Amino acid sequence: MEKLASSLGYLNKIYENLSLVDDEQLESLYHDIKSAGVIIPSGEGRSKGALSIACSEMAKMKHGKIIMDRGDIGFPGREVGEAAPILKQRFGQVCLLINSGSGRSLSPLLDAQNLAVYIAKTGNNRDFRIDAVTSDLESPIGKLATRYGNALLLKGREAIEEPDEAREFRDVGVMEDTFVLASGLLFHGISEALYDEALPGRAYEYALETCREAIEIAERSIASEFYRFVVDKLEARHLCFFAGLGSSHEVVRMTAVRVGHVKRAVGDQVFVARETSTPSPRAGDLLIVVSNSGETEIVAGWCKNFKRMGGAIA
Incomplete structure (x- = not known):
């Protein structure tokens, strides 16, 4: 694995975490997204933002995806399970795409549970998929995605036992958004690969390339x-x-x-x-x-x- 030496330590950690993504998990996630007729992005806070940026790009492609956010006024149901059959009839395969570091965020968890109930009731896990990027495959969202779609493990911040005094000086930034920023790069790589109609491995390469470019830009910007x-x-x-x-x-x-x-x-x-x-x-x-x-x-x-x-x- 290539080592980077950014003065911003948490950027090095983001690159390292991206480098550890499992090829098979990425390939399965990529194929589900590529096969989907409609994507429902789900997450909370900045995790939702990281996902929404890439989904916005997917929607603008020549052969792009239909993106239907649960908060849109045109969403055909009160919850995902109710809207799923309608979306399937209109657009084809439905992909609930979740971004959650903890795998326990309330809104995406409820979305996953609602769709899981519908899939279990109909037995149709080919046309309805739950896909998630998370730091914990044993979390509720991670388990639902593993059972009814695909889950990709992306490491985030790590719990470190240290004195309170040491926590005042950390190399990960005050917000410690290593998962959010890494997932944003990963979804960007996927959208780039979809645009090029490339193989899943290209998504991984795009994500790392963009991370290296972002590190260079950050290094220049902080001195500007x-x-x-x-x-x-x-x-x-x-x-x-x-x-x-x-x-x-x-x-x-x-x-x-x-x-x-x-x-x-x-x-x-x-x-x-x-x-x-x-x-x-x-x-x-x-x-x-x-x-x-x-x-x-x-x-x-x-x-x-x-x-x-x-x-x-x-």
Whole structure:
């Protein structure tokens, strides 16, 4: 296994965890996703965000997937078990795709249990699949996925017995999101391989390649003026807003969860553009924009309005 030497220790750990993914588990997961007519992404918090980013890309491909989130207004049922036969009739094979480090998160667990009951009742585990990426194959979600689909083991943060004083200085970052970031890279690799209509092994290669690129970008960014500008603004007592469209919207929603944890600790809040609870900005507030082209008309309009109201833009 190739060793990386990032100054950000937890990035090295993410790469190491990706390198340990089992080939057979990845192949089985890849084939289920490739065969699916419709994918129902399920997870909580940043785990859901990591999955949603890749699903957004899958939906935009020429021969892409139908992505039906349980929170969509067009979801044809009160729960997954009720919607499953309707989705099967409309789109073909149904894949409940779960991302959960612990394998015990409530929302995806309920989704898995509901679909498992339906599969057990009908005996049809060919057209209805429960697939999961988790750090614990013995967890409730891990066991359901193993029985009614496929489960892939992806290591996350490890429990380390150490004195309280030592915990103040750790190399994994304050949020310790090793599983979330690794799973995001893995799902990205899968979406890239689907786009290329490649073999499952290519998904693994894509994930590692992207991880290496991300490490290089992170190393450059932490020494940049932009990074210092954002950190200084986040330290100030102002609200923080995130904005993006499409896949970028999923990125900013995922990022806002963690930045919000830090900002709320000092009495501030974080909002995402286009959410129903987003207030109007005030002078001094910060807007962080994620855009691939940097020229999207709607996003450019947000920036102009935000600047006109006295806010800072990153």
